[in-house]
Amino acid sequence: MPSLWFDIAHLFAGGVLVLSLVLLYQDRVTAAINVFALQAITLALSVGWQAFIQSEPLLLVTALMALAVKGFVIPMALHRIVRRLDVHREVEQVIGGGATMLAGLALVALSILLLQPVSGAGDVVAHEDIAFALGVVLLGLLMMITRYNAVTQVIGFMSLENGLILAATGARGMPLVVEISVAFSILIAFIVFGVFVFRIRERFDTVDVTVLERFRGERREQG
Amino acid sequence: MPDVTIGLGCAAGFLVIGATGAAIGRFSFAKTVIYGLSLALSLIALGLALSFLLRHAEASTVILPLGLPGTGAHFRLDALSAFFLLVVSLGGATTSLYALGYGQSERAPLRVLPYYGAFLGGMTLVVLAADAYSVLVAGEFMSLASWALVVAHYRDPAAVRAGYVYLVMASFGTLCLLLAFGLLAHASGEYTFAAMRATKLGPEVAVAVAALALVGAGSKAGVVPLHAWLPLAHPAAPSHISALLSGVMTKVGVYGFVRIVFDVAADQSPWSGLVALTLGGVTAVLGVLYALMQHDLKRLLAYHTVENIGIIFIGLGLALAFRANGQDGVAALALTAALFHVFNHAVFKSLLFFGAGAVLTATGQRDMERLGGLIHVMPKTAVVFLIGCASISALPPLNGFVSEWLTFQAILLSPQLPQWGLKFAVPATGALLALAAALAAACFVKAFGVVFLSRPRSPEAAAAREVDRFSLSAMFVLAALCVLAGILPGFVIDWLSPVTSALTGAVLPHQASMPWLSIVPIAESRSSYNGLIIFLFLTASGLFGAAVIHKFATRATRRSAIWDCGFPLDSPVTQYTSSSFAMPIRRVFGAAVFGVIERVDMPLPGEMRAGHFQVRVRDPAWRFIYGPLARSVARSAQWLNRMQFLTVRSYLTLVFLALIGLLLVVAAWR
Incomplete structure (x- = not known):
């Protein structure tokens, strides 16, 4: 196989990672949703390319599912939620954008540092894809913990899951059943999150989770 | 049928008795049935153990398809098991006999009867078990059954607290034993004692196993500073249970220690012996000092158990040190002394607790400050209690003297040890032992004098009556054993020879063939003791003195003013x-x-x-160890409690940080 093909695979995987970093920097909910959609489309391209170079037609099904569900259905649904709830304003961040970006870069460095010396097992594609994938997972987690807004936390979670799919398709021989079940669990999680967000909104007139925490029954007064 | 099968049958029988107790406990005849059956079964087990030791029988093993899958539960009766089975069943038999009378007054029989059989069965199983899994399960079963007995009178807050402390200490001890067996199983790859015995241990592993065994078994036995539960739990239980806990169950702890460091993990260095010996000396002195401060009769006895456990551990430590230096003969002597003291303590401590129970039944009092003058109303109890006091104070010609004398014989041979540390430490421990023995005598002068002599300090003490014949017969049996083992110790030492030959590879000279039934631990030129002659001399001189006084003293009645010892008041409180x-x-x-x-x-x-x-008066173990420990646990619990009230985001952050930390460790590790 020409080495160009590997480079293209790296390009797509790297694209997913870069979009994760872009996602981390967004301070508007609508922009974050758009970046997430873009990331999902890039992921679909990456998986489709993997299907081609691994000659695994079943991976195409995964790519199509990622494209349809995460590239279009979920972002559109999120946009609808945001319009309905009227929360397309700035998102409050726990720590500032610059600091978050620095932390994100450090995480990417860490994941490459971790997986670079691993040699022998697997081919080169799998190898570097997994480093990217771990970076995407860590960035998704970082996004979840640095936002107060429930919708952006959902996006962080979804982006984390994109990293898992990237890792799974990079290695050879991932059964389709596992991917389908992962996709379904994401769908269920999305529904649960959606219901949850609506309930928060109905009850407290906001989707800022700090408000929610104030209403926890067992919370002890700090004294 | 192999001997071990009979032993297991006895254990199973005890468990059935426990179940029967749960079934019929509410009927009035239940106590007689349960205690009667326990007595019969204990006598069978006693006969088995005694015949095993006398026949010098071969060890027999049986594997039951229980416990861990693929391993099975191993049980084995060898000389050491047989000796401790003898102690357990002797305690069980006399306690059951005593309880036939004493137990009748129990108000809540359903809280005692089911656990009584279970407790005896558990102890029997512990001494028979021959793999790590079975011994731990049996030990925990025994602990739980005895815990239920400690909290039998659960309306008493002291009993509940005692039960709580006991449970914590028992769990801690089991944890240590679990770790010890884990190390051994790792070294040998199997859970059976046979495989562990065959494995050669590295020196660090052997030391770690010995330390864990000392802590684990020591917490069951009551070694300072792990004794804290003992003076709480033993008095809280009904008196016959106290006798079992103090006289027998602490010996099961000793058994665990002996089994591990002398048999299963036998490659010990002399320094393990030094640790056991020093701890034993400290335990003996502190135990007796605490005992002196008590005025609750049962608490006093419980603290004396701590002292005697210390004496036993001195013997065991000596045996370890001598054996590690290849001096098997002296090791056999020290081990004989320790095991003899195990037997003695089981006998006289049961006797003393029975006496305390009799006093409790007769007066309703455990507080010595409200007793007194009982020798007039309970003369038989007073006599047997006095014999028990003299035995535990190590007075010749009774049995306590013999075992302490043997321990001293081993201590006097310490210059033969090559290590200078041991050369110095052993005589120092001997001094501690001597101090403990003297203080024990003082303590029992106090106990007997305040409880039985002088005038009654309360109306209840004045109105006391002698107890029932079952209780008395149990006490007389034990008192007779004290005297017999004291005047004919050679036979007991010969019974112990299979144990010492199995554990140290040496035996003491055959004692029953010595002239005049003397005991000669090493050589006649060095030292010998003859309890029988001392007994005869004491009896003869006492009778002669009494006869002389009766013959020659005047019987004329004199009248004079009473000397009131300087007390102007004629009230019992001035005593x-x-x-x-x-x-x-x-x-x-x-x-x-x-x-x-x-x-x-x-x-x-x-x-x-x-x-x-x-x-x-405060127990320093509480002040310096358990108090700070409990406070720090409470503080960290308080601190961790805050973790219950974090936000979802904070929990996620914690997960994230933990993940990053672990990844960093992985990155740095390579």
């Missing part, structure tokens, strides 16, 4: 009390060891109120 008796020793050791606070509240001249004298 010596238990705490006034202990005052000199409290003053000597008080401030340093016990943190004693004495407060005198004396009315000024002209004031009409009563004066008060208050003494506060």
Whole structure:
């Protein structure tokens, strides 16, 4: 196989990672949703390319599912939620954008540092894809913990899951059943999150989770 | 049928008795049935153990398809098991006999009867078990059954607290034993004692196993500073249970230690012996000092158990040190002394607890300050209690003297040890042992004097009556054993020879063939002791003295003014009390060891109120170890409690940070 093909695979995987970093920097909910959609489309391209170079037609099904569900259905649904709830304003961040970006870069460095010396097992594609994938997972987690807004936390979670799919398709021989079940669990999680967000909104007139925490029954007064 | 099968049958029988107790406990005849059956079964087990030792029988093993899958439960009866089975079943038999009378007054029989059989069965299983899994399960079963007995009188807050402390300590001990067996199983790859025995251990592993065994088994036995549960739990239980707990169950702890360091993990260095020996010496002295400060009769006895466990561990430590240096003959002597003391303590401590129970039944009092003069109303109990006191104080010709004398014989051979540390430490421990023995005598002068002599200090004490014949017969049996083992110790030593030959590879000279039934631990030129001659001499001289006095003293009645010892009042409160008796020793050791606070509240001249004298004695184990430990646990629990009230985001952050930390460790590791 020409080495160009590997480079293209790296390009797509790297694209997913870069979009994760872009996602981390967004301070508007609508922009974050758009970046997430873009990331999902890039992921679909990456998986489709993997299907081609691994000659695994079943991976195409995964790519199509990622494209349809995460590239279009979920972002559109999120946009609808945001319009309905009227929360397309700035998102409050726990720590500032610059600091978050620095932390994100450090995480990417860490994941490459971790997986670079691993040699022998697997081919080169799998190898570097997994480093990217771990970076995407860590960035998704970082996004979840640095936002107060429930919708952006959902996006962080979804982006984390994109990293898992990237890792799974990079290695050879991932059964389709596992991917389908992962996709379904994401769908269920999305529904649960959606219901949850609506309930928060109905009850407290906001989707800022700090408000929610104030209403926890067992919370002890700090004294 | 192999011997071990009979032993297992006895254990199963005890468990069935426990179940029967649960089924029929509410009927009035249940106590007689349960205790009667336990007595019969204990006698069978006693016969088995005794015949095993006398026949020098071969060890027999049986594997039951229980426990861990693929391993099975191994049980084995060898000389060591047989000796401890003898102790357990002797205690079980006499306790059951005693309980036939004493147990009748139990108000809540359903809280005692089911666990009684279970407790005896558990102890029997522990001494028979021959793999790590079975011994731990049986040990936990025994602990739980005895815990249920400790909290039998659960309406008493002291009993509940005692049960709580006991449970914590028992769990801690089991944890240590679990770790010890884990190390051994790792080294040998199997859970059976046979495989562990065959494995050669590295020196670090052997030391770690010995330390864990000392802590684990020591917490069951009551080695300072792990003794804290013992003076709480033993008095809280009904008296016959106290006798079992103190006289027998602590010996099961000793058994665990002996089994591990002498048999299963036998490659020990001399320094393990030094640790056991030093700890034993400290335990003996502190135990007896605490005992002196007590005025609750059962608590006093419980603290004396701590002292005697210390004496036993001195013997065991000596045996370890000598064996590690290849001096098997002396090791056999020290081990014989320790095991002899195990037997003796089981006998006289049961006897003393039975006596305390009899006093409790007769007067309803455990507080010695409210007793007195019982020798007039309970003469038989007084006689057997006196024999028990003399035995535990190590007075010849009784059995306590023999085992302590043997321990001293081993201590006197310490110059033969090559290590200088041991050469110095062993005589120092000997001094501690001597101190403990002297203080024990003082303590039992106090116990017997305050409880049985003088005049009654309360109306209940004055109205006491002698107890029932079952209780008395149990006490007389034990008192007879004290005397017999004291005047004919050679036979007991010969019974122990299969144990010492299995564990140290050496035996003492055959004692029954010595002239005049003397005991000669090493050689006649060096030292020998003859309990029988001393007994005969004491009896003869006593009778002769009495005869002379009766013959030649005048019987004329003289009348004179009563000498009132300087007391102007004719009230029982002017007598010596238990705490006034202990005052000199409290003053000597008080401030340093016990943190004693004495407060005198004396009315000024002209004031009409009563004066008060208050003494506060604290166990330093609580002050320096358990108190700070409990506080730090509470503090960290308080701190961790905050973790219950974080936000979802904070939990996610914690997960994230933990993940990053682990990844960093992985990155740095390579």
